[in-house]
Amino acid sequence: MSDWSHLEEFRVVRLNAVLSPMSQYERDRFHEHHLPPFEVEANTPSTIIPRVADYDAIFVVSTALPEGVIESLSRCRVISRLGSGTDKIDVAAATRKGILVTNVPTFCVEEQADH
Structure with a gap:
């Protein structure tokens, strides 16, 4: 396994904890x-x-992250949308602050197929 000790101070927050709880797979990663x-x-x-x-x-x-939220971020380096698209994230505001915005289009693909 790689040495990830340089990430000791790196802090991660996951929104939508109730609406879309974290899976065991996510927790494990x-x-x-x-x-x-x-x-x-x-x-x-x-x-x-x-x-x-x-x-x-x-x-x-699914939570929207408009410009006001983006502007308040003091440490953020990356915002990852778990799903396809980034339309609820103000990408222009994030870009101005040097924040990388990504998406994971394969997130919950199997769950969506089941509905």
């Missing part, structure tokens, strides 16, 4: 790299900002 995620259910800028402002990485399923 984070813990494998010594990145215990903090799970949050927040849906409005006023509830999101105080909970995510000091994190390096934000994982989000």
Whole structure:
């Protein structure tokens, strides 16, 4: 296994904790790299900002991250949309702050097929 000790101070937050709880697979991947995620259910800028402002990485399923939220991020280096598309994330604001925005189009593909 690779040495991930340089990530000791790296903090990860996962939004949509109630609506779309983290799977055991996700938990295992984070813990494998010594990145215990903090799970949050927040849906409005006023509830999101105080909970995510000091994190390096934000994982989000469906919560919108508008410019005001992006501007409040003091440490964030990456926002990952767990699903296809990034339309609920203000990518221009993130780009201005030097925050990488990614998406995971294969997230929950099997679950979607079951519905």
